[in-house]
Amino acid sequence: MFNRKLVFTALLAASTSMTAVADTVETERHKVTVSTFADGFTNPWGMTFLPDNSVLVTERSGDLYWVSENGQYREKISGTPEVVAKSQGGLLDVTIDPDFESNQWVYISYSEPAQDGGKGNSTAVMRAKLVDKAFTDKEVIFRQAPKYESNAHFGSRLVFSPEGHLFVTLGDRYSRMDDAQTLDNHHGKVVRIWPDGSIPEDNPFVGQDNALDEIWSYGHRNVQGADIHPDTGELWTVEHGPQGGDEVNIPKAGKNYGWPEITYGVDYGGAIISEDAVKEGMEQPFYYWVPSIATAGATFYTGDAFPDWKGDFFVAALKSSLVARLDLYEGRMMHEERLFEDTIDARIRDINQGPDGFLYLLTDESNGSILQIKPAD
Amino acid sequence: MFNRKLVFTALLAASTSMTAVADTVETERHKVTVSTFADGFTNPWGMTFLPDNSVLVTERSGDLYWVSENGQYREKISGTPEVVAKSQGGLLDVTIDPDFESNQWVYISYSEPAQDGGKGNSTAVMRAKLVDKAFTDKEVIFRQAPKYESNAHFGSRLVFSPEGHLFVTLGDRYSRMDDAQTLDNHHGKVVRIWPDGSIPEDNPFVGQDNALDEIWSYGHRNVQGADIHPDTGELWTVEHGPQGGDEVNIPKAGKNYGWPEITYGVDYGGAIISEDAVKEGMEQPFYYWVPSIATAGATFYTGDAFPDWKGDFFVAALKSSLVARLDLYEGRMMHEERLFEDTIDARIRDINQGPDGFLYLLTDESNGSILQIKPAD
Ligand SMILES: [Ca+2]
Ligand SMILES: [Ca+2]
Numbered sequence: 001m002f003n004r005k006l007v008f009t010a011l012l013a014a015s016t017s018m019t020a021v022a023d024t025v026e027t028e029r030h031k032v033t034v035s036t037f038a039d040g041f042t043n044p045w046g047m048t049f050l051p052d053n054s055v056l057v058t059e060r061s062g063d064l065y066w067v068s069e070n071g072q073y074r075e076k077i078s079g080t081p082e083v084v085a086k087s088q089g090g091l092l093d094v095t096i097d098p099d100f101e102s103n104q105w106v107y108i109s110y111s112e113p114a115q116d117g118g119k120g121n122s123t124a125v126m127r128a129k130l131v132d133k134a135f136t137d138k139e140v141i142f143r144q145a146p147k148y149e150s151n152a153h154f155g156s157r158l159v160f161s162p163e164g165h166l167f168v169t170l171g172d173r174y175s176r177m178d179d180a181q182t183l184d185n186h187h188g189k190v191v192r193i194w195p196d197g198s199i200p201e202d203n204p205f206v207g208q209d210n211a212l213d214e215i216w217s218y219g220h221r222n223v224q225g226a227d228i229h230p231d232t233g234e235l236w237t238v239e240h241g242p243q244g245g246d247e248v249n250i251p252k253a254g255k256n257y258g259w260p261e262i263t264y265g266v267d268y269g270g271a272i273i274s275e276d277a278v279k280e281g282m283e284q285p286f287y288y289w290v291p292s293i294a295t296a297g298a299t300f301y302t303g304d305a306f307p308d309w310k311g312d313f314f315v316a317a318l319k320s321s322l323v324a325r326l327d328l329y330e331g332r333m334m335h336e337e338r339l340f341e342d343t344i345d346a347r348i349r350d351i352n353q354g355p356d357g358f359l360y361l362l363t364d365e366s367n368g369s370i371l372q373i374k375p376a377d
Numbered sequence: 378m379f380n381r382k383l384v385f386t387a388l389l390a391a392s393t394s395m396t397a398v399a400d401t402v403e404t405e406r407h408k409v410t411v412s413t414f415a416d417g418f419t420n421p422w423g424m425t426f427l428p429d430n431s432v433l434v435t436e437r438s439g440d441l442y443w444v445s446e447n448g449q450y451r452e453k454i455s456g457t458p459e460v461v462a463k464s465q466g467g468l469l470d471v472t473i474d475p476d477f478e479s480n481q482w483v484y485i486s487y488s489e490p491a492q493d494g495g496k497g498n499s500t501a502v503m504r505a506k507l508v509d510k511a512f513t514d515k516e517v518i519f520r521q522a523p524k525y526e527s528n529a530h531f532g533s534r535l536v537f538s539p540e541g542h543l544f545v546t547l548g549d550r551y552s553r554m555d556d557a558q559t560l561d562n563h564h565g566k567v568v569r570i571w572p573d574g575s576i577p578e579d580n581p582f583v584g585q586d587n588a589l590d591e592i593w594s595y596g597h598r599n600v601q602g603a604d605i606h607p608d609t610g611e612l613w614t615v616e617h618g619p620q621g622g623d624e625v626n627i628p629k630a631g632k633n634y635g636w637p638e639i640t641y642g643v644d645y646g647g648a649i650i651s652e653d654a655v656k657e658g659m660e661q662p663f664y665y666w667v668p669s670i671a672t673a674g675a676t677f678y679t680g681d682a683f684p685d686w687k688g689d690f691f692v693a694a695l696k697s698s699l700v701a702r703l704d705l706y707e708g709r710m711m712h713e714e715r716l717f718e719d720t721i722d723a724r725i726r727d728i729n730q731g732p733d734g735f736l737y738l739l740t741d742e743s744n745g746s747i748l749q750i751k752p753a754d
Binding site: 028029244264277278284285286287288289290308329330332333334335336337 | 405406621641654655661662663664665666667685706707709710711712713714
């Protein structure tokens, strides 16, 4: 009679601060409920909805799960690649092809070991066809170069542009931060490729010596949030800063976003990274946080379930268990609201809008959950 | 040997949380000291620097003081008008003519009693020549109409445009909030006049029936902060919202800023003023605060003493004893920093930049002070 997974879920839920029963939260513009849609994931990192409203969820340790539309059933996808699951590394983001219904392509980003058996690693992007809960026709379409021995700052998010490009947001590998300012590597870059890994001809550094053709923008630290603006079609990114200095940027082709030459943050422990926050030839952020909230995933809200949130930019944060709502109006930042600080006690790694217009949060915990945010009646 | 006022000042200082000894504060971009420049004022409300670096300070109860350049001597200005010093009413802002050195005109705003001896009052603006610490050649150049029996929401700030207009920011008189949406009165308006009180020909409602010629913009609640943007020459205002909904606006000729039809706030106690925050034909704020910080005076910083603050907009707040720094870049709001929350324990009514490039705060307390903010060595 009882579904074993449901019971499992209920037991786990009872042991955490989140309960299966919905919490009601009065936000500035909407009264919402927060409830557990699915849980029992081990450090989930990325998620995406399929056209039938089911969900793909990554666990950092390397597993990819399919979760049914109602959150109650799940199945492990077979055939996923080996990942370097250490510290910040592992299986990271997941997204589907804009033409998924006809081509079944799924894209994942992950920390890939060096091909020569050495100790280095870097962020790679694989695509594969999802057929009967298995990966087939696997192709590695991007490899961050060079491989490097570090277990930190892999990025990453995967988002498609309206023209069909795939943006891959990357990290600076922490101890290679200066690489973010040079173009002969993919550290601290946003790259833009076609879904098969080929290079768009109009990428900004195509044909330039000592510059890698995949690069779209540079001077980034660790970009873990990205979405396309629903009206302008522009890429918006969120990068996790040092101590202070988390940033929202709108990366333009070939532009330099300054890290580590300019920053509003200091290093962990307070050491100065740069005295400068502004320098000619480097772009200022659209918005920044001091102190840091430890930003991760991000999404524009475009649904009808929360009319007063339409067009706003939502940023998930790890440190204070919050979601920052940036109230945007005609491209301007009018106000920041911090949601769920008192409701959710978990690191929020990703945020997505569901096909139902509700918001879904992914908590990066040893018993990680997908939380559903919907209007309270 | 001892100057009596100095001793008096030192004694008073010792009895408050501010001491004559400077407090050092680490802000995000600058290490600063906060010290008492002058104190012993009774609910000071507005201040302005004279060309010789001395200061004029209003007390809400009706007195206007001249304070010497070093803060140590003061003298009462004689000949100031009768004011309705009740609740929020009294002597409010003070500013000087752009040509003060040649014409000695000083402008003050204040709650003026009804001329017919009735119980009504409203904000008026007087100009007078300041000669030997006395007001002469007094002229009332503006009277907010209609007079009304209320002791709340008088505004006001006085600022000159680069073209020499005088902007007067007003309040909605609280119980007359709906008047802010109609043009046959000065409640909830920003008005623009010439320094002699005459009407600029190109004011937006000149020649329109049932609209007062002085009106520049409407739909405001209680505008207690204003300054001219140093690059664009545009007026920026700060209005004190209800519970939630303090706003920064950039009032344009003839535009409607929405109060009370739209607001991000609710009434004190939580009652709904309007369900709407956005409506066609009404302007959105540049920035807003929820919850309210209880905004008052405001200034752009244009000096050299704090290079990283250049171009930023500083807003004084009453409730949390803070100054909000809006970090602006190319007209965009990138970040809000809250200064002095842990250092100053007083309602901050006004903020000005001194001729020395330091910032000066006015604390609206029974023993109110001028506080000086300067770089720590
Ligand atoms: Ca940056
Ligand atoms: Ca408004």
